[in-house]
Amino acid sequence: MFEDTVTILANERETDAYFRLVVSAPRIAPRVQPGQFAHVRIPPLREALLRRPFSIFQVAGDTFSLLYKTVGKGTEALARMRPGETLSAIGPLGQGFTVPAPGGETPLLVAGGYGMAALYLLAQRSPQRGVVFVGGRRRVDILCEREFAELGWEVRVTTEDGSHGERGLVTQPLVTELRRGTTGRKLFACGPTPMLRAVARIAEEFGVPAEISLDQPMCCGVGVCLTCVVPIRTATGWEYQRTCTEGPVFDARVVLWEVPE
Amino acid sequence: MFEDTVTILANERETDAYFRLVVSAPRIAPRVQPGQFAHVRIPPLREALLRRPFSIFQVAGDTFSLLYKTVGKGTEALARMRPGETLSAIGPLGQGFTVPAPGGETPLLVAGGYGMAALYLLAQRSPQRGVVFVGGRRRVDILCEREFAELGWEVRVTTEDGSHGERGLVTQPLVTELRRGTTGRKLFACGPTPMLRAVARIAEEFGVPAEISLDQPMCCGVGVCLTCVVPIRTATGWEYQRTCTEGPVFDARVVLWEVPE
Amino acid sequence: MNLSVSLGRLTLPNPVTVASGTFGYGVEYARLLDLNQLGAVVVKGIRLTPVRGNPTPRTVEVASGLINAIGLQGPGVDGFIEKYWPFLKTLRVPVIINIWGTTLEEYAEVARRFDALEGVGALELNVSCPNIKAGGAHFGTDCRLLAEVVAACRRATRLPLITKLSPNVVHIAPYARAAAEAGSDALAIMNSYPAMAIDIETARPRLGNVTGGLTGPCIKPIALKLVWDAYQAVKIPIIGMGGIQSAADAIEFLLAGASAVAVGTANFYEPQTPLQVLAGLRAFLERKGLTDVRQLVGAAQHQLG
Amino acid sequence: MNLSVSLGRLTLPNPVTVASGTFGYGVEYARLLDLNQLGAVVVKGIRLTPVRGNPTPRTVEVASGLINAIGLQGPGVDGFIEKYWPFLKTLRVPVIINIWGTTLEEYAEVARRFDALEGVGALELNVSCPNIKAGGAHFGTDCRLLAEVVAACRRATRLPLITKLSPNVVHIAPYARAAAEAGSDALAIMNSYPAMAIDIETARPRLGNVTGGLTGPCIKPIALKLVWDAYQAVKIPIIGMGGIQSAADAIEFLLAGASAVAVGTANFYEPQTPLQVLAGLRAFLERKGLTDVRQLVGAAQHQLG
Ligand SMILES: Cc1cc2nc3c(=O)[nH]c(=O)nc-3n(C[C@H](O)[C@H](O)[C@H](O)COP(=O)(O)OP(=O)(O)OC[C@H]3O[C@@H](n4cnc5c(N)ncnc54)[C@H](O)[C@@H]3O)c2cc1C
Ligand SMILES: Cc1cc2nc3c(=O)[nH]c(=O)nc-3n(C[C@H](O)[C@H](O)[C@H](O)COP(=O)(O)OP(=O)(O)OC[C@H]3O[C@@H](n4cnc5c(N)ncnc54)[C@H](O)[C@@H]3O)c2cc1C
Ligand SMILES: Cc1cc2nc3c(=O)[nH]c(=O)nc-3n(C[C@H](O)[C@H](O)[C@H](O)COP(=O)(O)O)c2cc1C
Numbered sequence A, B: 001m002f003e004d005t006v007t008i009l010a011n012e013r014e015t016d017a018y019f020r021l022v023v024s025a026p027r028i029a030p031r032v033q034p035g036q037f038a039h040v041r042i043p044p045l046r047e048a049l050l051r052r053p054f055s056i057f058q059v060a061g062d063t064f065s066l067l068y069k070t071v072g073k074g075t076e077a078l079a080r081m082r083p084g085e086t087l088s089a090i091g092p093l094g095q096g097f098t099v100p101a102p103g104g105e106t107p108l109l110v111a112g113g114y115g116m117a118a119l120y121l122l123a124q125r126s127p128q129r130g131v132v133f134v135g136g137r138r139r140v141d142i143l144c145e146r147e148f149a150e151l152g153w154e155v156r157v158t159t160e161d162g163s164h165g166e167r168g169l170v171t172q173p174l175v176t177e178l179r180r181g182t183t184g185r186k187l188f189a190c191g192p193t194p195m196l197r198a199v200a201r202i203a204e205e206f207g208v209p210a211e212i213s214l215d216q217p218m219c220c221g222v223g224v225c226l227t228c229v230v231p232i233r234t235a236t237g238w239e240y241q242r243t244c245t246e247g248p249v250f251d252a253r254v255v256l257w258e259v260p261e
Numbered sequence C, D: 001m002n003l004s005v006s007l008g009r010l011t012l013p014n015p016v017t018v019a020s021g022t023f024g025y026g027v028e029y030a031r032l033l034d035l036n037q038l039g040a041v042v043v044k045g046i047r048l049t050p051v052r053g054n055p056t057p058r059t060v061e062v063a064s065g066l067i068n069a070i071g072l073q074g075p076g077v078d079g080f081i082e083k084y085w086p087f088l089k090t091l092r093v094p095v096i097i098n099i100w101g102t103t104l105e106e107y108a109e110v111a112r113r114f115d116a117l118e119g120v121g122a123l124e125l126n127v128s129c130p131n132i133k134a135g136g137a138h139f140g141t142d143c144r145l146l147a148e149v150v151a152a153c154r155r156a157t158r159l160p161l162i163t164k165l166s167p168n169v170v171h172i173a174p175y176a177r178a179a180a181e182a183g184s185d186a187l188a189i190m191n192s193y194p195a196m197a198i199d200i201e202t203a204r205p206r207l208g209n210v211t212g213g214l215t216g217p218c219i220k221p222i223a224l225k226l227v228w229d230a231y232q233a234v235k236i237p238i239i240g241m242g243g244i245q246s247a248a249d250a251i252e253f254l255l256a257g258a259s260a261v262a263v264g265t266a267n268f269y270e271p272q273t274p275l276q277v278l279a280g281l282r283a284f285l286e287r288k289g290l291t292d293v294r295q296l297v298g299a300a301q302h303q304l305g
């Protein structure tokens, strides 16, 4: 974990409201594990104090990149920043995905929207290629299909409006695929909470292991403030664990989707 | 008085810490009287809420310009803004200088630092040309000497370090000039408070009329908040008057430099 | 779409008013916006006699806020009636006069004087100004004194009374109840919060008065909580204020239980704020398919049950 | 240049500490900064037993601030000693443990437990957390209860006691005096201020706990005034906090009368803040030709006379 002033190398629109940011971060980039994130301070945000968390999408040498969607003041301010300007980034943070061992499970990735960002490094570093299921509302929500394909992965696209790929939810082709067989397969998912919850249910139903990356609002990002907690099953009951520290990736089986009683 | 979103046409360094900003403001520019000011909201200032007041330096058709010194976060943020970006400006505000009548008094202008900004329009619109006394700490604090000369005015420069013009305070050549004669002459001054106070004392001593533009921290700029008050002599004693509304230009004789008792 | 709200016996054409002391006597802003579009014009605090106010500096800018110690400079009742009333009485929207005194008797006397003035919409009792030695907050942080001031004014006038509460109390509920029981028609929440700033170069307080009152967006979360608490304590309507600079801010106050809102410090940096808030509020109601602004009032409380 | 300051019987190597609840148990930030450069490490509030804390969302960002309602989640005394003490006791700077309880007896019992632990620098009594139903602010807004809590802890331990006062009172002076008289060695001012925010789309409070406590730069002017007032009321040293994010902010608190400061919310967005504050403070003293940081303490008060 390092805190660095990182310089923007590129910050360009990908599709619609999605942007790709590349920064030079020599101490952070080489240490990133798939599924980890960076906690970013966006200087033009002044009266909004907090950092914003983003999955680390790709790394290349001394640089890493983010894939982000403009949803509010922070991401909008970020989208207006130009190469040469600097940000402060703390990273790599959190527990990422377990990269399959060589000859181990075949990964099935499930992504919704910017969830793709958390899964790219995993796809790249997995010794076995697998299938990535990508869902979104519309065509513009389907990101970096080509880049996953270039890694030799099979990409199955669904959109809710049918404008690209199959019409429907990302979980439909996943279920179809799991019906064909479950042995030696493992799910890795990142996306909106309802999707993650559906994936967890499917994993349980089919008895396949699943790791999911939770998206919880964060404050400190490093485990001190106890903002980002989720109820996690333990041997003796449950406890609140921190998405930023014990997560963001959790074994789907231990995540309690509601606080008990 | 109008509130307008004004577009930056130019924003360039003049000397050292001084910048010249030109904006397009079709409703404000044509109505400016010499010595009036604009109250400017600088959008990149976010957690700093208030507008900043600046004398209107020059007007040309639908545009007006400011001459400002970077002294803090507002002026520094302003200096980073680029042509095409917008500001909000309220103006023209306040009571300006009394432009001499044709054949009336000969104006002697006294300026310290950005005080020059408040005096240019007066020099331009005065039917009689006069002398402008400009003072500053160093050469870089002497602004737009050439522009006053181009109006046909005589410019007498003093700097405290002697790096340009006469060495000393701006009031020295003024006193010398007044010793030569006072009839038909009137002082108009803008600059730091100690300078204005000295000018007021000199005017009294020599029995010449003087108008001075006060520099008081402001908040609303339009007379509602009562931040910018100064003690002003009245027929029956004294009262607090608003620099933004009754001023910034006051007759030197009515300004009380200290609050009575 | 209905936008009008009632503050007891006073009806406002819409819920967006301005905060006393941030809008002068109305006339100053008349050239920048149409005052008749406001829910009400609320003027700067007036006592019986003219007041010079505090030494300068009187305001200082802080993070997302402002500290002020104006010291209630004003022309007194007579000066106000002479200089400002001729203009104010021509307005078609209610004019609310913020009043104060240094004694119970002065409060009552000021109320009596305005009772005699044709056309006043309501009186707002400022018992919560932190910037004057006698009067002000003194009355607002003692429940018994508060009740006495309100009762004294109640006896002195038949005009609607709005009591402007101090935020600087442990719990606002007893104060809200005291004001209501003593005959206040409505509450205004909140006034500025005691605060200060120091110039580190000179080691001197930045305000001539040493301390002042904090206002602006920085206090909004505090103000909202006070409105929330007061709404649970009393049935009389509340005018919510504290840092409102957008329609979203105003809607938060309505949802917390305010029947109307006031824009204060934001006027200083963006005089169009009240009208922008009103336009945004209208658009919000439309988008939500609501036909009456009163459907918002306290809705966040009702929803929690 | 002397930077060390004393909080009664506890000496800090320098006046820059961190605020409880914003620095975890120290270990979390150990990889980002050298904890041994701090004036002290102050840990998150501990009660006797483990605490789950409040439902989420637990924090919400507001203008120049943060509202939190964590609800004092923590491992309890035993969990703390087992999990975090082995690391903390290796630090060369004082470790201050923030403690709380729901009853007088629990406060005293927690104090007694830590009295038995070798190496604790001081105990900070949190009598001012607005985010829990029993305990917390309840003790901090009643002078008599406050005195009882402090006295009970005083009897339970010989460790230096720091009482963390609530800002949510009419005047802080009586609370400051009550704590001092009951045996507190120092005061910490201020805790978070009761506040809330509402999501206008859902008409629901943004915090799981409905209300929370406001912190960050937005409260600095309030905190500074409280330190100013407390300094006039008592002789015991004060740790000032509330919105500090720069050396200039910290210096304001020292000038107002604080002997030490704590960086809180700023850690969340800039973990280097405490060290930046310390470096800036050093540079300021140098520039002003001062040789001892204690020359700043209360200097703005002394100057006014
Ligand atoms: C571990 C982690 C990894 C993430 N990775 C990515 C990523 O790779 N790409 C990406 O675009 N975004 C990612 N996010 C989400 C991203 O952090 C938020 O979109 C961002 O903080 C919003 O900031 P804002 O200032 O633009 O929005 P705000 O103005 O703060 O809020 C705008 C809206 O977004 C919502 N929001 C705020 N924070 C979150 C959050 N954490 N999750 C979902 N909604 C939120 C708010 O409730 C509000 O409705 C990630 C979040 C986490 C916790
Ligand atoms: C009627 C009037 C006309 C003015 N005309 C000009 C002009 O033509 N050109 C120009 O450069 N400046 C002018 N000023 C001053 C200008 O308003 C301030 O320099 C500016 O507001 C500082 O903003 P800031 O955010 O950069 O500084 P801040 O960060 O707010 O403050 C930086 C420093 O400047 C001081 N300061 C703040 N306001 C003022 C003020 N009003 N006067 C003096 N010092 C102040 C502060 O005390 C502080 O020490 C004028 C002021 C007035 C009242
Ligand atoms: C400069 C200034 C002057 C004020 N004068 C008064 C006053 O005369 N009477 C009063 O009741 N409140 C006065 N107030 C308080 C405001 O009416 C309002 O309660 C407070 O500013 C909170 O709202 P805001 O945050 O939107 O400004 C004043 C506030 C400011 C900033």
Ligand SMILES: Cc1cc2nc3c(=O)[nH]c(=O)nc-3n(C[C@H](O)[C@H](O)[C@H](O)COP(=O)(O)O)c2cc1C
Pocket (backbone or CB within 6 Å): A225, D019, D020, D021, D022, D044, D045, D046, D066, D068, D070, D072, D098, D126, D129, D164, D190, D191, D192, D215, D216, D217, D219, D241, D242, D243, D244, D262, D263, D264, D265, D266
């Ligand atoms: C998330 C969070 C948790 C906190 N937890 C505690 C706590 O456990 N005990 C305590 O005494 N104060 C707690 N506080 C209050 C801080 O210690 C401090 O008093 C307050 O945040 C003001 O300082 P700041 O504005 O610099 O943050 C907490 C504050 C925050 C923001």
Ligand code: FES
Pocket (backbone or CB within 6 Å): A217, A218, A219, A220, A221, A222, A223, A224, A225, A226, A227, A228, A229, A242, A243, A244, A245
């Ligand atoms: S965001 Fe602070 S603990 Fe996770």
Ligand code: FES
Pocket (backbone or CB within 6 Å): B217, B218, B219, B220, B221, B222, B223, B224, B225, B226, B227, B228, B229, B242, B243, B244, B245
């Ligand atoms: S700045 Fe508000 S009255 Fe002059």
